[in-house]
Amino acid sequence: MVTVAKDNQLVAARAALEAVVDPEIPVLTIEDIGILRDVRLGEDGEIEVIITPTYSGCPAMGMIALDITVALERAGISKHHIVTQATPAWTTDWISPEACEKLRAYGIAPPVKASTSKRALFSSVEVACPKCGSDSTERVSEFGSTSCKALYRCKSCLEPFDYFKCI
Amino acid sequence: MPINPELHSDYLLRLADSNLVLGHRMSEWIGKAPTIEEELALANIGLDLIGQARALLAHAAKVSGDGRDEDALAFLRDTHQYRNLLLVENKNGDFANTIVRQFLYSAFAQPHWNALTRSSDEELAGIAAKAEKEATYHVRHSSEWLIRLGDGTEESHRRAQNALDNLWMYTGEMFESDDIEQAVIEAGIGVDPSTIKPQWDAIVEPVLKQATLVQPEDGWMISGGRVGRHTEHLGHMLSDMQFLQRAYPGQQW
Numbered sequence: 001m002v003t004v005a006k007d008n009q010l011v012a013a014r015a016a017l018e019a020v021v022d023p024e025i026p027v028l029t030i031e032d033i034g035i036l037r038d039v040r041l042g043e044d045g046e047i048e049v050i051i052t053p054t055y056s057g058c059p060a061m062g063m064i065a066l067d068i069t070v071a072l073e074r075a076g077i078s079k080h081h082i083v084t085q086a087t088p089a090w091t092t093d094w095i096s097p098e099a100c101e102k103l104r105a106y107g108i109a110p111p112v113k114a115s116t117s118k119r120a121l122f123s124s125v126e127v128a129c130p131k132c133g134s135d136s137t138e139r140v141s142e143f144g145s146t147s148c149k150a151l152y153r154c155k156s157c158l159e160p161f162d163y164f165k166c167i
Numbered sequence: 168m169p170i171n172p173e174l175h176s177d178y179l180l181r182l183a184d185s186n187l188v189l190g191h192r193m194s195e196w197i198g199k200a201p202t203i204e205e206e207l208a209l210a211n212i213g214l215d216l217i218g219q220a221r222a223l224l225a226h227a228a229k230v231s232g233d234g235r236d237e238d239a240l241a242f243l244r245d246t247h248q249y250r251n252l253l254l255v256e257n258k259n260g261d262f263a264n265t266i267v268r269q270f271l272y273s274a275f276a277q278p279h280w281n282a283l284t285r286s287s288d289e290e291l292a293g294i295a296a297k298a299e300k301e302a303t304y305h306v307r308h309s310s311e312w313l314i315r316l317g318d319g320t321e322e323s324h325r326r327a328q329n330a331l332d333n334l335w336m337y338t339g340e341m342f343e344s345d346d347i348e349q350a351v352i353e354a355g356i357g358v359d360p361s362t363i364k365p366q367w368d369a370i371v372e373p374v375l376k377q378a379t380l381v382q383p384e385d386g387w388m389i390s391g392g393r394v395g396r397h398t399e400h401l402g403h404m405l406s407d408m409q410f411l412q413r414a415y416p417g418q419q420w
Contacts, residue, residue: 056297057218086222086293089300141204142308143211147218151204167300 009077013047014039016075023063024146027106030064034094037085047072047080052090055147055167092166104130109152109163127163129154139163170354176231177250178351179291180240181393182283183223184251187241188401189272190216191408195259208308212269215301222294242412246402247395254337256392256401263316263326267334270309270374275341277302278366279358287355310374317378324379331375332383339388341367347393 017039022028030036035051042048049068053061065082072080092111095103100110112125127137134156142165144151149162193213200206224237235243255272259265280302283295316327342361344352351357375382391397411418 053218053297055215055218056222056294056301057214057216059214086297087289089293089296091300141208142304142311143204143208145207147211147214151207165304167297 009047010041012075013072013077016071017068020067020071022060024060027102028099032096032099034090035064047077049080049082050085051082052085054090058147092164103164107131107161109161111164111166127152129157129159130161131159132157170350170356172230172232174347174350175356176227177347178357179223179227179230181250183220183227184249185255186216187220188251189255190220191404192255192259201262212305219294219298226290242409246397246405249395249397249401251392252340253389253392253398254334254340256398256404257334258400261326263323264330266309266312266316267327267330269305270313271334271338273302273305273309274370275363275367277306279360279363282358282363291356306370313374314378317380327378328380331380335383336387336389340390340392343390
């Protein structure tokens with residue numbers, strides 16, 4: 001266990017949090033996915049970690065909070081707390097293009113941008129197969145293995161796959 | 168305009184309770200749904216609803232400041248203290264009944280959350296922004312099923328129409344308001360639910376038409392859930408949902 005001087009704490013905290021990944025999608029860090037909103041020094045001198053939940057009922061949020069605590073403790077930062085912030089609401093638009101590529105390489109079709117509007121309610125989006133790239137896919141179920149995913153099947157290579165839903 | 172914290176908190180409980188009760192109803196399908204994909208869907212919808220309810224209950228607890236937390240509100244309130252709509256406490260019944268109930272509620276919840284994103288209560292507005300998007304998926308899921316059931320076989324049509332006829336009398340309550348509602352509307356926190364009716368109609372009517380179902384006439388509407396007058400179904404549901412905390416107070420995972 002190392003002890004970090006106060007002025008370096010913020011830098012150390014940020015570095016430590018860069019390694020925290022989403023437990024459901026371990027190829028993405030919580031920064032990649034947009035859950036980690038800010039790391040700052042609070043008025044009380046404690047490190048303040050601001051996170052925003054993805055889906056309201058996402059069961060991974062408890063695990064993520066625990067992983068953040070462990071990462072900070074390991075970096076020698078004992079005084080810290082997590083603030084869960086609801087506004088602005090998390091959206092898949094916060095997933096960076098690089099992170100979308102990581103998702104695709106991992107076998108999850110990344111969210112198709114800007115399909116969250118009510119106008120898209122009764123229309124379906126075109127989701128490309130993350131394995132073979134074909135646009136000929138079909139939705140098997142709107143709800144998949146986690147809150148944030150839908151289940152699709154590729155009609156070209158016949159592989160089933162997860163699609164990260166827009167929200 | 169400042170508002171009495173008790174009224175503010177009670178309004179948040181109304182929003183939370185409908186979601187919590189319906190979320191629990193969805194969880195009752197686990198292990199019994201018609202297909203594995205549908206089981207995942209119903210469970211995920213339940214998860215969204217319970218997640219929204221948790222955020223609302225935690226906020227209600229903070230606003231009231233009476234020392235109760237979200238768990239105490241969910242597990243230690245009795246039937247007459249629950250503020251949910253009567254529609255959502257209806258038993259699951261058959262699959263058609265579950266889908267019709269979900270559709271009628273989601274078609275209200277989605278535009279209602281949308282309106283609440285403009286609430287002067289910032290925490291509520293944030294919860295609403297997330298809930299609105301989730302509800303959009305719930306509307307779509309239940310619409311697709313309703314069309315498939317209504318415009319399906321003779322039996323699925325009959326069951327969907329029965330469910331619709333039985334549940335219609337619970338729909339009026341969604342658009343009612345009372346003094347508590349008026350107080351939060353004046354404070355800019357709440358939304359007048361009667362203003363949601365045209366949007367609800369705009370979602371419900373075309374789907375029923377496509378599902379070849381007959382929209383029931385508006386007749387006598389039952390209400391009372393928001394002031395704690397419930398049907399016999401809620402008590403049975405709570406006895407199951409609250410069992411652990413009642414039998415082992417303060418127990419944690």
